[in-house]
Amino acid sequence: MATLLRTITLPTDPDQIWSAIKGFDKLASWHPRIPPSEMEGNTDPNTPGSVRRFIVDGNVVAREKLIEHDDQGRTYSYEVLDKPIPVDNYIARIEVVPTPDGCEVRWTATYDGADEIIPVVENAFGDGVYSVGLDALRDRFDRR
DSSP: OEEEEEEEEESSOHHHHHHHHOOTTOHHHHOTTOOOEEEGGGOOTTSTTOEEEEEETTEEEEEEEEEEEETTTTEEEEEEOSOSSSOEEEEEEEEEEEETTEEEEEEEEEEEOOGGGHHHHIIIIIIIIIIHHHHHHHHHHOOO
16 A cells, blocks of 8 residues: 655644635635536535535546545545546545644545556646645745
């Protein structure tokens, strides 16, 4: 099993960050590269088992299922259902962890894949999605 991890530390109250990112259906509201999503079956977006689908030009391009959503713990995890890269059991997690000077936002994933696919996942998801999203949070919340 491989692990992917990207983090950012912000001088911001953890609840303020969590408020901005906690909606499973609101990823596109803070991430500049993510297309809009909608919930399948009009389900509650923060109820485990609900599925979000990302839509580009009227076509569903990806689907993800919420596994856990914990407001008190400031975290949610989800499973990638449509795999653009040949991996299995791709489970991602976003969490906001308090620090003495603000918080750390962690975006992690575990997955099964061949050794040669790890650099592809690191580039596509780690750098192209996770880091871009975390950088957008820094641009929005780090007023230093």
